[in-house]
Amino acid sequence: MNKNEAVESGDVLPISESFYSIQGEGYHTGGSAFFLRIGGCDISCSWCDTKYSWETNYHKLISIKELAQKVLTYPAKSVVITGGEPTLFNLEKFTLLLKNKGIKTFLETTGSYPIKGNFDWVCLSPKQNKPPLASSYKLANELKIIIYDIESDFKWAEKQEKLVAPKCKLYLQPEWSRFKENKNVIIQYIKDNPKWNLSVQLHKFLKIS
Numbered sequence: 729m730n731k732n733e734a735v736e737s738g739d740v741l742p743i744s745e746s747f748y749s750i751q752g753e754g755y756h757t758g759g760s761a762f763f764l765r766i767g768g769c770d771i772s773c774s775w776c777d778t779k780y781s782w783e784t785n786y787h788k789l790i791s792i793k794e795l796a797q798k799v800l801t802y803p804a805k806s807v808v809i810t811g812g813e814p815t816l817f818n819l820e821k822f823t824l825l826l827k828n829k830g831i832k833t834f835l836e837t838t839g840s841y842p843i844k845g846n847f848d849w850v851c852l853s854p855k856q857n858k859p860p861l862a863s864s865y866k867l868a869n870e871l872k873i874i875i876y877d878i879e880s881d882f883k884w885a886e887k888q889e890k891l892v893a894p895k896c897k898l899y900l901q902p903e904w905s906r907f908k909e910n911k912n913v914i915i916q917y918i919k920d921n922p923k924w925n926l927s928v929q930l931h932k933f934l935k936i937s
Contacts, residue, residue, distance in 0.1 A: 735789065738818035738844075742767040742787040743795070744780065744811075748802045752931030754851055755870045755897050756834065760804040763937075764795065769813040771838055771858050775876050775903050781812040792822040799831060806848075810836035819845030839864025854888050856880070865891045872927055875914055876903040882917060885924075901927040 734740045744767040751759050765778065767787030781787075799807055807826055809819065815837050823833045823845035832848040839852045839860030852868035854860045871892050873885040889898060900918060902910045907928075918924045931937065 736818065738792065738821040740789040740791050741795065741817055741819075741822065742785075743790045744778070744787045746795070746798065747937045748804070749937050750931065750934070751808065752929050752934075752936075753901060754872050754899050754927045756806075756808075756849070757927070757930055759806070761806045761808045761834065762799045762802050762804060763808045763810065766809065766811045766814040766817060768816045769811055770816075771813055771840065771855050773855055773857070773874075775874075775905060777904060778812070792825055795822070796825050796829060796831075799826065800829060805830060806832040806834060808834045808836060809845075809847075813838055813840065815839070815841040815843050817844075823847060837864070839868070843867055852892070854884070856884055860891075866893070868892045868896050870897045870899065872899040872901055874901050874903050875910055876906060878910060878913055889923075898924045899927040900924050901929070904929055904932060 744765040746764050748762050751757055751761050765781055767781050769782045814835065826833055827846060834849040835847045836851045836853065837843065838855050838858065840858045842861065843850065843864060849869045850867045851870040851872055852860060852864055853872045853874065871888060873881060873888060875881045885900060900914050902914055915926065918926055
């Protein structure tokens, strides 16, 4: 099996970085987890804080068995699979392997590609320049909208909220570079619309990975 075949089959994944830390965003904020950032993304958000993860070919291909063994060396029993855009890759084998070892799997995705894998939690963070597939909305446990441009992003959030299931958790997150200028507007919006919750990048305040 050559390199391309191994990637397509899901036996190896291009890993931008991996680390053990505290979850800093959304529903699971404050909990410990092992993080896997998969390399590769074509969404190209101008404010992205992980642009180093965009190019797939820059990142080392690592076997899913090796990744699973690394996860097991840490005490937490959950893995956050993020990117880049992780749904560019087939995660079925990897998520099954983790589940068989008693590890919960949490996905962070734009939902722009089919979600291939078995996840305990799906955080959907839709982007306007490449909206999610209809199937992604159905799988979302959590909807997280990044607020960069106040006027357009609030409208986007309201549109996206109508597409997820009623039980889906709703979060608005200030984009970090505009946190100070946008936070009060976002807080007021949430006070006026209490179905939404505030997500902040706790790890950046704590200055940890």
